[in-house]
Amino acid sequence: MTAPSFSQIKAQVAAIRQKVSREDPIGIHSAGRWTGETIKFDGEQGYSIHQCDSPLSFRIALRQPTDEGVTKVLITGLDEHDLGEDVMLRLAKRKLFPIDPWQIVRSLFDAHAVDPRLTKQAWIAEALLELNPADGFPAARGGFLDSETVWPLLLEGAISFRAESPDLTSLLKWSLDADATSEFRRRPDAFRQGAANWLAEKAGPAAKTVLHFIEKPDRADAVPLGLAAAVVYHPLALGKLEKATGKLEERFLGGKSPDTEQMQRWSTAATEVVRSLRHTASKSYHQTIQRADKILCDIQAEGWAHLSDTSSLGFDQRLVSVGETLSGILDQGNWNRLEDLVAAQKQVSLHDQSASESRRVERIEMALRLMRWLANQDQHGPHEPKSFAEAADNQLHEGGFVDWARLSLRSGDPIRELSEGYARLFNRVRDVREQQSQTFGKLLIDWTAANSHGDQIIPVEKILDEVVTPLAADALVLVIVIDGMSTAVCRELLADMTKHDWILLAEPGHDMNRPGVATIPSVTEFSRTSLLCGKRSQGTQEDETIGFAKHPGLLEHSRSGSPPVLFHKAGLQQESDDSILSAEVRREIASTHRRVVGVVVNAVDDHLLKGEQIDTRWSRDEIKVLPALLHEARIARRLVVLVSDHGHVLDCQAEGRPFKEDLAGGERWRSVKGDPENDELFVKGSRVLTDGHQLIAPWSERVRYGMKKNGYHGGLSPQEMIVPIVVLASTDSFPKAWSEQLIDTPDWWDVSSPSTIPKAEKPVPKLKPVASKPIDTLFDMEEEPQLAVTDAAIPQWVSSLLSSPVFEDQKRFAGRGVPTDEIFARLLSSLDQRGGKMTSVALARTLEVPKVRLPGLLAKAERVLNVDGYDVLRRDGVSETVELNRSILLKQFDLVE
Numbered sequence: 001m002t003a004p005s006f007s008q009i010k011a012q013v014a015a016i017r018q019k020v021s022r023e024d025p026i027g028i029h030s031a032g033r034w035t036g037e038t039i040k041f042d043g044e045q046g047y048s049i050h051q052c053d054s055p056l057s058f059r060i061a062l063r064q065p066t067d068e069g070v071t072k073v074l075i076t077g078l079d080e081h082d083l084g085e086d087v088m089l090r091l092a093k094r095k096l097f098p099i100d101p102w103q104i105v106r107s108l109f110d111a112h113a114v115d116p117r118l119t120k121q122a123w124i125a126e127a128l129l130e131l132n133p134a135d136g137f138p139a140a141r142g143g144f145l146d147s148e149t150v151w152p153l154l155l156e157g158a159i160s161f162r163a164e165s166p167d168l169t170s171l172l173k174w175s176l177d178a179d180a181t182s183e184f185r186r187r188p189d190a191f192r193q194g195a196a197n198w199l200a201e202k203a204g205p206a207a208k209t210v211l212h213f214i215e216k217p218d219r220a221d222a223v224p225l226g227l228a229a230a231v232v233y234h235p236l237a238l239g240k241l242e243k244a245t246g247k248l249e250e251r252f253l254g255g256k257s258p259d260t261e262q263m264q265r266w267s268t269a270a271t272e273v274v275r276s277l278r279h280t281a282s283k284s285y286h287q288t289i290q291r292a293d294k295i296l297c298d299i300q301a302e303g304w305a306h307l308s309d310t311s312s313l314g315f316d317q318r319l320v321s322v323g324e325t326l327s328g329i330l331d332q333g334n335w336n337r338l339e340d341l342v343a344a345q346k347q348v349s350l351h352d353q354s355a356s357e358s359r360r361v362e363r364i365e366m367a368l369r370l371m372r373w374l375a376n377q378d379q380h381g382p383h384e385p386k387s388f389a390e391a392a393d394n395q396l397h398e399g400g401f402v403d404w405a406r407l408s409l410r411s412g413d414p415i416r417e418l419s420e421g422y423a424r425l426f427n428r429v430r431d432v433r434e435q436q437s438q439t440f441g442k443l444l445i446d447w448t449a450a451n452s453h454g455d456q457i458i459p460v461e462k463i464l465d466e467v468v469t470p471l472a473a474d475a476l477v478l479v480i481v482i483d484g485m486s487t488a489v490c491r492e493l494l495a496d497m498t499k500h501d502w503i504l505l506a507e508p509g510h511d512m513n514r515p516g517v518a519t520i521p522s523v524t525e526f527s528r529t530s531l532l533c534g535k536r537s538q539g540t541q542e543d544e545t546i547g548f549a550k551h552p553g554l555l556e557h558s559r560s561g562s563p564p565v566l567f568h569k570a571g572l573q574q575e576s577d578d579s580i581l582s583a584e585v586r587r588e589i590a591s592t593h594r595r596v597v598g599v600v601v602n603a604v605d606d607h608l609l610k611g612e613q614i615d616t617r618w619s620r621d622e623i624k625v626l627p628a629l630l631h632e633a634r635i636a637r638r639l640v641v642l643v644s645d646h647g648h649v650l651d652c653q654a655e656g657r658p659f660k661e662d663l664a665g666g667e668r669w670r671s672v673k674g675d676p677e678n679d680e681l682f683v684k685g686s687r688v689l690t691d692g693h694q695l696i697a698p699w700s701e702r703v704r705y706g707m708k709k710n711g712y713h714g715g716l717s718p719q720e721m722i723v724p725i726v727v728l729a730s731t732d733s734f735p736k737a738w739s740e741q742l743i744d745t746p747d748w749w750d751v752s753s754p755s756t757i758p759k760a761e762k763p764v765p766k767l768k769p770v771a772s773k774p775i776d777t778l779f780d781m782e783e784e785p786q787l788a789v790t791d792a793a794i795p796q797w798v799s800s801l802l803s804s805p806v807f808e809d810q811k812r813f814a815g816r817g818v819p820t821d822e823i824f825a826r827l828l829s830s831l832d833q834r835g836g837k838m839t840s841v842a843l844a845r846t847l848e849v850p851k852v853r854l855p856g857l858l859a860k861a862e863r864v865l866n867v868d869g870y871d872v873l874r875r876d877g878v879s880e881t882v883e884l885n886r887s888i889l890l891k892q893f894d895l896v897e
Helices: 006-019 055-063 101-108 122-131 147-159 168-175 178-186 189-203 205-214 222-232 242-252 260-276 282-298 302-307 312-332 335-350 358-380 388-407 416-449 460-474 487-500 524-533 541-549 552-556 583-590 603-609 626-635 796-802 805-814 821-833 840-847 851-865 886-892
Strands: 026-029 039-042 045-051 070-076 096-098 477-482 503-506 565-567 596-601 639-643 680-684 694-698 725-729 767-769 787-789 837-839 873-876 881-884
Touching: 006 026, 006 039, 006 045, 006 070, 006 101, 006 122, 045 055, 055 070, 101 122, 122 147, 122 189, 147 178, 147 189, 168 178, 168 189, 168 205, 168 222, 168 260, 178 189, 178 205, 189 205, 205 222, 205 260, 222 242, 222 260, 222 282, 222 302, 242 282, 260 282, 282 302, 282 312, 302 312, 312 335, 312 358, 312 416, 335 358, 358 388, 358 416, 388 416, 388 487, 416 680, 460 477, 460 524, 460 552, 460 639, 460 725, 477 524, 477 626, 487 503, 487 725, 524 541, 524 596, 541 565, 541 596, 565 583, 583 596, 583 626, 596 626, 626 639, 796 821, 796 886, 805 851, 821 837, 821 840, 821 851, 821 881, 837 840, 840 851, 840 881, 851 873
Parallel strands: 026 070, 026 096, 045 070, 477 596, 477 639, 565 596
Antiparallel strands: 039 045, 503 725, 639 725, 680 694, 767 787, 837 881, 873 881
């Protein structure tokens, strides 16, 4: 006969105490004898257990005193009628309770019935009695104890597996707990088999395969194996990795050949689990990825790791593919293969590691942009500007983007093939840029020699007169001079700054601001002094401070006693103030009495002094003082003029060319002595501010005269000579005649475009302004631009939508500010033409609205199109894309194609 266990006794006592509050002794009938200790404790609860084989032993045990908190339990094989009425009267419920595990379980769960699938397995009752918590089990729902109640309790209590809805993902996440899986392996066969069967019912057959794998004491690789399976059982690898599949099954699955679908489900769940570890358990994440790659190597499937979106080996292989594709296109000159490069770039961006390798991913995008630019150059031939003004405009609106992209490749990549591809591309682009620089230089010396004027270019000494002074007439102004900021740096800065609600403004009468042009030589002592004094001159910081304060145009709009004030590097930060911006600077920017405040920031110029090659990303936060300046300007509602005195070129294998010490000169210019070399030009004119108003300077970026540094300025290249002028507003209150500047990125910059080389595209409806009818209102209301369609090339479904009654109802419900039908036609037709998805930049350009205004326009359009909350139109702020779901739209608006 089996003796009652302590867990059975505890559970029986607990079940009785649920119904009997009195502390009467408890009698238990059992054919098996209790041979354990008389006094047992479970936590603070004590049990005084006596084996009573006769009525006399019962009476003796009942007389023995017990301590408080100790329950007396009498176990006997006698029947109730053998004990006598005096004994029975002293027992709880005046009866003997049989040891029936399932009966005890029913009592503990307050259940009147138990699922037959459970009662067939006696060990389950014993396991539940063993797990009986101090505060008891929850009552069975409806009084019926089923598997859905029991198994979660068993799994949590026995092996620490808990999940509201058990699935393969939760099972694999549990498998990462080594202590829990060890406990599973220690459990009896019946438990392991029962757990596998129940989890298979909930999570599918793959759960059983995973648990059988975990049963092996040397297997802690359920998640890594699932990640490896994502490669071996990938649809593109089926039938091509038979040997690797055999090794995986032999080494890890006990020689069994699981169903392919099961392994694919395993791999999908493993991917979900490892992704959940990226931010919460970084070390575990990397260890899991590394182990998965080791498994691929062990089974000789590492060459296919690129099929995995999680494998580190696979990420490297995708980068290799980009590099090889890049080099192949450049070597063959086959621009039709650009779609292959787009596909390779997309595979990199889809990999999980791309999130932590954002800079490397950005370089690939820059490379793709440059390839598109080169394709345009080859297809249309080099653009030859007819004038210096045109050449300057090209540098501002295209050359700056080219330089931004190509200079980002300068640091290469750890992957050799990709780094080699970048080097080839960089050299190819530099060759084209050098040709453009030579043309620019020749036009510059002609323009300088002729002392040309005109309103298409603003000489650096005229920027205060032509830009800042008119602004100061209407508003408070903060002038930020970033010394050495090239058009490339400016473009990169603006891409970041305009994400922070700063609105780019265009000069009166212009769609885009005009380029500025530095003095010759393009160095600080000439060009910055000329900028800040408002006249061509050479000077020091002291001269700049005095000249800025006495500038006639700025003084005219300044209050008496509050002339323009200028701060240089030493004045921006003072030890007694905060570490970012001095109190005096903050005070002057905040002052309404100080009409114009200027600051000089040397971040870019200082960067050029560094001899080592540093991969710098020019953002608002990279220039430490800039966020504070912009913050103060926003609070004070000041307009910001962001301007440079000159640009620069970075050292890219520049040739060091000495000149005699007795000759004047700088890093990128020299006095006239001898004839200029092929990569130099002789320039003469009033804008040449050296003695004699003449000098020799290189047009090529590959020449330097001084010691090797990170970068140089003083030459005649467009990168050094063209000065970007940016006007920013933080509110919708613009100065008179100034307007928002439209998106001006080149077409080839949009890497999401489906066409890599310009081709004839389906026409998108063109819009033209229509005079709006005056509306009599009590208050001024914001007017939407009224546009009319001039091209009938609108898809039929769009026309049907615009005429549908549901669409009219949606516009009515959407309230004020709803876009016009013409805007909807342009928006939907553009997205439809691009396969339903466009970048925000491309869509803003197509709709001819500033990018900063696009989110507001889309929000209004969503109110109309997203019927019942369905995502017909959706903007993803992370990827900066806008997506149209045409099928949902047609369904929601009761339309057919």
